[in-house]
Amino acid sequence: MSTKVFKKITVTGCSDESYKQAIEAAVAKAGESVHGMAWFEVKEMRGAIEDGKPCEWQATVDVAFKVD
Amino acid sequence: MSTKVFKKITVTGCSDESYKQAIEAAVAKAGESVHGMAWFEVKEMRGAIEDGKPCEWQATVDVAFKVD
Amino acid sequence: MSTKVFKKITVTGCSDESYKQAIEAAVAKAGESVHGMAWFEVKEMRGAIEDGKPCEWQATVDVAFKVD
Amino acid sequence: MSTKVFKKITVTGCSDESYKQAIEAAVAKAGESVHGMAWFEVKEMRGAIEDGKPCEWQATVDVAFKVD
Amino acid sequence: MSTKVFKKITVTGCSDESYKQAIEAAVAKAGESVHGMAWFEVKEMRGAIEDGKPCEWQATVDVAFKVD
Amino acid sequence: MSTKVFKKITVTGCSDESYKQAIEAAVAKAGESVHGMAWFEVKEMRGAIEDGKPCEWQATVDVAFKVD
Amino acid sequence: MSTKVFKKITVTGCSDESYKQAIEAAVAKAGESVHGMAWFEVKEMRGAIEDGKPCEWQATVDVAFKVD
Amino acid sequence: MSTKVFKKITVTGCSDESYKQAIEAAVAKAGESVHGMAWFEVKEMRGAIEDGKPCEWQATVDVAFKVD
Amino acid sequence: MSTKVFKKITVTGCSDESYKQAIEAAVAKAGESVHGMAWFEVKEMRGAIEDGKPCEWQATVDVAFKVD
Amino acid sequence: MSTKVFKKITVTGCSDESYKQAIEAAVAKAGESVHGMAWFEVKEMRGAIEDGKPCEWQATVDVAFKVD
Amino acid sequence: MSTKVFKKITVTGCSDESYKQAIEAAVAKAGESVHGMAWFEVKEMRGAIEDGKPCEWQATVDVAFKVD
Amino acid sequence: MSTKVFKKITVTGCSDESYKQAIEAAVAKAGESVHGMAWFEVKEMRGAIEDGKPCEWQATVDVAFKVD
Numbered sequence: 154m155s156t157k158v159f160k161k162i163t164v165t166g167c168s169d170e171s172y173k174q175a176i177e178a179a180v181a182k183a184g185e186s187v188h189g190m191a192w193f194e195v196k197e198m199r200g201a202i203e204d205g206k207p208c209e210w211q212a213t214v215d216v217a218f219k220v221d
Numbered sequence: 222m223s224t225k226v227f228k229k230i231t232v233t234g235c236s237d238e239s240y241k242q243a244i245e246a247a248v249a250k251a252g253e254s255v256h257g258m259a260w261f262e263v264k265e266m267r268g269a270i271e272d273g274k275p276c277e278w279q280a281t282v283d284v285a286f287k288v289d
Numbered sequence: 290m291s292t293k294v295f296k297k298i299t300v301t302g303c304s305d306e307s308y309k310q311a312i313e314a315a316v317a318k319a320g321e322s323v324h325g326m327a328w329f330e331v332k333e334m335r336g337a338i339e340d341g342k343p344c345e346w347q348a349t350v351d352v353a354f355k356v357d
Numbered sequence: 358m359s360t361k362v363f364k365k366i367t368v369t370g371c372s373d374e375s376y377k378q379a380i381e382a383a384v385a386k387a388g389e390s391v392h393g394m395a396w397f398e399v400k401e402m403r404g405a406i407e408d409g410k411p412c413e414w415q416a417t418v419d420v421a422f423k424v425d
Numbered sequence: 426m427s428t429k430v431f432k433k434i435t436v437t438g439c440s441d442e443s444y445k446q447a448i449e450a451a452v453a454k455a456g457e458s459v460h461g462m463a464w465f466e467v468k469e470m471r472g473a474i475e476d477g478k479p480c481e482w483q484a485t486v487d488v489a490f491k492v493d
Numbered sequence: 494m495s496t497k498v499f500k501k502i503t504v505t506g507c508s509d510e511s512y513k514q515a516i517e518a519a520v521a522k523a524g525e526s527v528h529g530m531a532w533f534e535v536k537e538m539r540g541a542i543e544d545g546k547p548c549e550w551q552a553t554v555d556v557a558f559k560v561d
Numbered sequence: 562m563s564t565k566v567f568k569k570i571t572v573t574g575c576s577d578e579s580y581k582q583a584i585e586a587a588v589a590k591a592g593e594s595v596h597g598m599a600w601f602e603v604k605e606m607r608g609a610i611e612d613g614k615p616c617e618w619q620a621t622v623d624v625a626f627k628v629d
Numbered sequence: 630m631s632t633k634v635f636k637k638i639t640v641t642g643c644s645d646e647s648y649k650q651a652i653e654a655a656v657a658k659a660g661e662s663v664h665g666m667a668w669f670e671v672k673e674m675r676g677a678i679e680d681g682k683p684c685e686w687q688a689t690v691d692v693a694f695k696v697d
Numbered sequence: 698m699s700t701k702v703f704k705k706i707t708v709t710g711c712s713d714e715s716y717k718q719a720i721e722a723a724v725a726k727a728g729e730s731v732h733g734m735a736w737f738e739v740k741e742m743r744g745a746i747e748d749g750k751p752c753e754w755q756a757t758v759d760v761a762f763k764v765d
Numbered sequence: 766m767s768t769k770v771f772k773k774i775t776v777t778g779c780s781d782e783s784y785k786q787a788i789e790a791a792v793a794k795a796g797e798s799v800h801g802m803a804w805f806e807v808k809e810m811r812g813a814i815e816d817g818k819p820c821e822w823q824a825t826v827d828v829a830f831k832v833d
Numbered sequence: 834m835s836t837k838v839f840k841k842i843t844v845t846g847c848s849d850e851s852y853k854q855a856i857e858a859a860v861a862k863a864g865e866s867v868h869g870m871a872w873f874e875v876k877e878m879r880g881a882i883e884d885g886k887p888c889e890w891q892a893t894v895d896v897a898f899k900v901d
Numbered sequence: 902m903s904t905k906v907f908k909k910i911t912v913t914g915c916s917d918e919s920y921k922q923a924i925e926a927a928v929a930k931a932g933e934s935v936h937g938m939a940w941f942e943v944k945e946m947r948g949a950i951e952d953g954k955p956c957e958w959q960a961t962v963d964v965a966f967k968v969d
Contacts, residue, residue: 154848154849154850154854155848155849156846156847156848156849156854156855156858157846157847157858158844158845158846158847158858158859158862158863159844159845159847160842160843160844160845160863161843161844161845161893162228162843163228163229163230163231163283163843164226164227164228164229164288165226165227165228165229165285166224166225166226167224167225167226167227168222168223168224169222169223169224170222171717172716172717173919173920173958174222174224175224176948176955177954177955178224178225178226179226180950180953180954180955181953181954182226182288183226183228184953184954190950190953191949191950192947192948192949192950193947193948193950193955194945194946194947195945195946195947195948197738197739198738198739199736199737199738199739200720200736200737200739201735201736202724202734202735202736202737202760205724205725205728205734206721206724206725206728207720207721207724207737210717213229215843216950217845220844220862230840231840231841231842231843231895232838232839232840232841232900233838233839233840233841233897234836234837234838235836235837235838235839236834236835236836237834237835237836238834239309240308240309240512241511241512241550242834242836243836244540244547245546245547246836246837246838247838248542248545248546248547249545249546250838250900251838251840252545252546258542258545259541259542260539260540260541260542261539261540261542261547262537262538262539263537263538263539263540265330265331266330266331267328267329267330267331268312268328268329268331269327269328270316270326270327270328270329270352273316273317273320273326274313274316274317274320275312275313275316275329277837278309281841284542290576290577290578290582291576291577292574292575292576292577292582292583292586293574293575293586293617294572294573294574294575294586294587294590294591295572295573295575296570296571296572296573296591297571297572297573297621298364298571299364299365299366299367299419299571300362300363300364300365300424301362301363301364301365301421302360302361302362303360303361303362303363304358304359304360305358305359305360306358307513308512308513310358310360311360314360314361314362315362318362318424319362319364333534333535334534334535335532335533335534335535336516336532336533336535337531337532338520338530338531338532338533338556341520341521341524341530342517342520342521342524343516343517343520343533345361346513349365351571353573356572356590366568367568367569367570367571367623368566368567368568368569368628369566369567369568369569369625370564370565370566371564371565371566371567372562372563372564373562373563373564374562375649376444376648376649377443377444377482378562378564379564380472380479381478381479382564382565382566383566384474384477384478384479385477385478386566386628387566387568388477388478394474394477395473395474396471396472396473396474397471397472397474397479398469398470398471399469399470399471399472401670401671402670402671403668403669403670403671404652404668404669404671405667405668406656406666406667406668406669406692409656409657409660409666410653410656410657410660411652411653411656411669413565414649417569420474426712426713426714426718427712427713428710428711428712428713428718428719428722429710429711429722430708430709430710430711430722430723430726430727431708431709431711432706432707432708432709432727433707433708433709433757434500434707435500435501435502435503435555435707436498436499436500436501436560437498437499437500437501437557438496438497438498439496439497439498439499440494440495440496441494441495441496442494444648445647445648445686446494446496447496448676448683449682449683450496450497450498451498452678452681452682452683453681453682454498454560455498455500456681456682462678462681463677463678464675464676464677464678465675465676465678465683466673466674466675467673467674467675467676481497485501487707488678489709492708492726502704503704503705503706503707503759504702504703504704504705504764505702505703505704505705505761506700506701506702507700507701507702507703508698508699508700509698509699509700510698514698514700515700518700518701518702519702522702522764523702523704549701553705579853580784580852580853581783581784581822584812584819585818585819588814588817588818588819589817589818592817592818598814598817599813599814600811600812600813600814601811601812601814601819602809602810602811603809603810603811603812605874605875606874606875607872607873607874607875608856608872608873608875609871609872610860610870610871610872610873610896613860613861613864613870614857614860614861614864615856615857615860615873618853624814630780630781630782630786631780631781632778632779632780632781632786632787632790633778633779633790633821634776634777634778634779634790634791634794634795635776635777635779636774636775636776636777636795637775637776637777637825638775638908639775639908639909639910639911639963640906640907640908640909640968641906641907641908641909641965642904642905642906643904643905643906643907644902644903644904645902645903645904646902650902650904651904654904654905654906655906658906658968659906659908685905689909691775693777696776696794715921716921741942741943742942742943743940743941743942743943744924744940744941744943745939745940746928746938746939746940746941746964749928749929749932749938750925750928750929750932751924751925751928751941754921766916766917766918766922767916767917768914768915768916768917768922768923768926769914769915769926769957770912770913770914770915770926770927770930770931771912771913771915772910772911772912772913772931773911773912773913773961774911775911784852785851785852785890788880788887789886789887792882792885792886792887793885793886796885796886802882802885803881803882804879804880804881804882805879805880805882805887806877806878806879807877807878807879807880827911828882829913832912832930
């Protein structure tokens with residue numbers, strides 16, 4: 154018998170440039186408190202608008218990390 | 222470049238009075254272990270029944286807080 | 290071996306006051322034909338509008354009751 | 358205070374002709390055991406295939422009826 | 426660089442005959458206030474029941490039209 | 494042949510007191526630009542948090558009104 | 562013209578051993594009040610935890626039976 | 630032990646007349662490359678609009694066929 | 698008592714370059730007819746293919762704006 | 766730049782014993798026509814009932830395999 | 834007034850034997866860092882394939898525990 | 902009467918750079934075995950993490966192509 158366990162945390166990254174940067178920020182920040190991050194899943198994409206233009210790209214991701 | 226990150230935790234509040242109180246209890250309890258709470262999203266509403274009447278109002282919310 | 294079985298019925302309660310009252314009405318009415326009600330799950334919230342104002346709060350709940 | 362309660366039952370009608378007929382059959386059959394039917398909601402549409410052609414149109418509907 | 430923009434409006438058509446007619450009525454009515462309609466997406470199908478029979482077929486569609 | 498058409502608009506009401514008031518505000522505001530509002534459907538419930546407490550109740554509803 | 566109608570009831574089976582047993586219990590109990598059961602659909606799988614271990618496996622199924 | 634396996638393919642049928650004809654076209658075309666088709670499931674209904682009227686009915690179905 | 702109301706409109710932006718540009722086009726076009734845009738939510742991402750390559754990136758967003 | 770591509774096929778396995786066996790049958794059968802299978806995702810669990818008991822366990826899975 | 838609060842964490846258990854074992858591993862591991870676990874909800878079932886056979890059963894569950 | 906049929910296949914593209922490249926890779930690879938690709942729909946966005954950073958962007962798309 155062999156088992157393995159991952160936990161998932163939900164993180165929303167916000168960037169004034171792109172969803173890619175928002176996701177990278179979310180993952181980087183998540184990595185400050187957990188180890189062994191393995192994958193992420195995009196759950197939601199939203200954004201803020203200012204002066205008639207998107208000014209913030211917000212991506213919510215589930216980040217999974219291995220629990221030893 | 223400017224980024225910001227929020228984490229979300231899932232909390233189920235239960236009240237014998239109302240969903241509003243259940244949500245307030247959930248947020249208050251969440252606030253005991255995290256700072257910078259910014260918004261919540263209602264995910265599920267259920268309840269317990271006793272003697273043929275709703276006796277508990279259960280609201281599950283995602284609570285988002287800013288990570289420094 | 291130990292098993293237990295619950296049935297669920299779907300009930301829509303309507304109240305001219307609040308969702309809480311709509312749910313209580315739904316559960317009360319369900320209780321006239323079944324015994325052993327244990328929990329409910331809110332599935333939908335709608336309402337009727339008259340003269341530009343909400344005049345009826347409609348909550349659809351799944352009510353679960355134990356089957357002996 | 359004024360309240361009203363509806364129950365919903367789930368019925369799958371099958372017709373060799375059309376979804377319309379399948380829904381009508383489902384509602385008609387539901388009406389044999391309940392009174393006060395008020396509305397229905399289409400939940401699923403499927404069908405059987407025989408000899409390479411749809412031979413049965415199956416519509417699952419939730420039928421709501423008033424409970425006195 | 427080339428861009429194009431569509432808006433979507435949500436319309437519920439009701440017919441005493443069929444979903445097809447309900448959708449056609451919804452699209453026709455939508456066309457009275459917008460131009461350049463290009464496609465629609467069926468979002469919900471419901472109906473009213475009277476005297477134990479479906480008496481109204483209600484289809485909710487998202488109608489997309491080009492914005493110049 | 495008889496047809497009827499409704500349009501739906503999406504409105505988010507925010508209240509510092511309750512979801513009920515948020516919905517009433519949304520419907521009231523919607524009524525300033527459309528006539529013949531008939532029903533609403535709750536689509537999302539969220540809220541803002543300040544100083545560790547819910548400070549705003551936000552309800553997003555689809556409001557349907559008859560088109561003549 | 563040929564039509565056939567099925568009804569669906571929702572049943573939650575609970576077992577201290579497995580989901581399979583939970584489903585079998587749900588179907589068996591459903592069979593005490595209806596005839597002509599034809600198929601089931603798993604809608605939800607949950608469980609209770611006691612002393613840090615799953616102690617009950619709960620499966621909610623829709624059970625369909627033919628209505629004559 | 631006895632097992633059976635079905636594959637599902639996704640097909641979008643388009644008709645200038647009705648969803649029924651769109652589904653029949655989808656199933657017929659699917660039948661040109663696979664054998665043993667057993668059932669289908671409607672996944673999406675959309676349509677094209679021209680000159681303010683629905684001009685094409687598009688139904689996406691999953692078609693299941695037995696694999697020997 | 699304090700209330701605030703937002704309306705949401707659904708807009709599909711299409712770009713031959715990227716989803717980001719598609720969203721920016723959608724928001725910009727929406728801004729031609731409404732004021733006070735505050736946020737957007739990505740609802741769907743699709744695209745057109747020509748000569749075996751994606752040639753258009755289509756993003757459907759809900760755009761929310763404050764109603765005074 | 767480095768890219769990799771997987772295809773997914775949808776397969777329904779049926780077993781008279783368990784969902785596990787149904788999934789294994791589905792994967793095994795899928796493996797007769799494709800290579801490089803890497804993962805699967807359970808999409809639906811249903812079953813047939815005979816003489817008041819589940820007699821067939823049906824699991825629909827998406828099977829992903831690498832495309833060279 | 835009486836309130837109670839639960840938190841939910843998301844855990845993915847992986848087993849080379851069964852989903853049951855995967856869930857038990859997930860719950861056991863979750864129990865190493867939290868107390869008062871009360872119930873779990875199955876959210877997703879996937880698996881890895883090696884040499885044409887399922888080699889790992891992966892179950893993602895939400896685990897709820899009471900917060901004092 | 903006029904009909905047209907499209908098939909859809911599901912493809913997951915993976916890129917170490919961006920979702921755009923992942924989608925382009927998926928569509929390009931799909932185009933090696935089918936002709937007449939017309940549109941795609943993004944179904945899922947995930948990614949792999951290595952050394953605390955996203956290292957692979959994975960996009961699952963449904964690719965539709967015309968069947969003659």
